[in-house]
Structures are given as structure tokens and as C-alpha cells.
């Protein structure tokens with residue numbers, strides 16, 4: 001059950017982020033450790049709710065440009081509504097009292113869930129998926145377009161959802177880890193044949209294949 005609790009905690013508890021501060025002496029001396037600076041962020045679900053309407057975010061959003069204040073992030077709104085409504089129906093299904101605050105309700109659901117003899121894996125997967133979705137909205141992963149053809153299907157172009165023919169089907173997505181626990185493995189996708197390379201080893205293998213192709217043709 002600890003996996004379920006940690007998946008619930010990841011969405012409902014504040015998160016600490018540690019930044020290691022190093023001295024910078026330029027090229028003359030190696031940097032040395034100065035101190036660790038810790039920043040605490042509100043729970044992921046709360047940050048998603050704040051992302052829906054940045055003008056209501058009095059903490060970090062107060063410095064936002066006036067012209068951007070009335071914008072509503074529709075991706076954030078869509079995901080937040082889906083999660084809030086799922087939490088609501090889980091509460092109903094497990095007879096937990098609802099408050100309409102998804103954070104409180106998710107924790108109440110967790111307590112109620114313990115009274116039943118249910119297999120938690122589906123919920124663990126779902127909650128982990130939410131945490132990834134929220135992190136992607138708050139801090140989108142970096143994307144690189146590979147200008148070599150896909151080593152699997154050999155295509156240089158792909159067709160997007162709107163039927164447009166576009167160049168460079170292979171993209172790599174990654175995110176710089178904030179600390180070890182937050183490391184998200186890179187992933188590559190061919191938008192022509194839908195091949196996915198998941199994780200460091202798979203992406204390294206893809207890079208090797210692309211390099212061989214480039215050497216052979218370049």
C-alpha cells in the first residue's frame with residue numbers, strides 16, 4: 001500500500017527542491033560547494049489549479065504581465081477538471097465525504113480505500129500518470145527534432161493530424177532532472193511509423209544508429 005500512498009502524496013503534499021550552490025571561480029579553480037538552497041513548492045494538484053488561471057496566483061503570478069493575466073490555460077483547465085471529477089467519483093464509490101477540494105478529497109479517498117480489499121495498482125498507475133501530466137504542463141519537456149531519417153522506417157517526412165506533410169519525423173523529448181528522484185528518462189518517437197525509444201539506453205541506441213547513417217551518407 002506504500003506505493004499508493006506515495007502516489008497520493010506526490011499530488012497532495014508540498015514538494016521540496018534542493019539547489020546546490022557552487023562557487024564560480026571561472027576557469028582558474030574548480031568550483032566548490034557553498035550551500036544547498038531549498039525551495040518548497042505547493043502540492044502538484046494546487047499548482048495545476050493555479051496554472052488554470054494565472055491571475056489568481058497571488059504568489060508567483062503577481063509579476064505576470066498585465067496582458068497575460070486574463071488568459072486561461074485550457075490544457076491545465078481540461079486536465080484539472082478531469083482529475084477533480086475522477087477524485088469526486090472515487091470518493092463516491094468508496095463512500096468518502098467530499099469537500100470539493102480535490103487535495104483534501106484525494107487524501108480522504110485514500111483513507112476510505114484502506115477499508116476495502118481492492119487491488120490498488122490501477123489507481124497507482126493513474127495517479128502517477130497525473131503527476132507526469134501536471135509536470136509536463138508546469139514545465140514542458142524540451143524537444144529536439146532529429147534531421148536524419150528514421151532508422152526504422154527510413155522516412156524523412158510524416159503527416160500530422162491535419163494532413164500536412166512535414167519534415168523530420170523523429171523527435172527526442174527530455175527534461176533536465178532537478179534531483180535524482182525527479183529524473184525523467186528521455187524518450188524518442190518517430191511520427192511516421194510511431195516507433196518509440198524509451199529510456200536512456202534506447203535513446204543512446206537510436207543516436208548510434210543515426211550516427212552510423214550520417215557517416216554512411218555524409
Ligand SMILES: [Zn+2]
Nearest residue numbers: 150153190193
Ligand atoms: Zn519511423
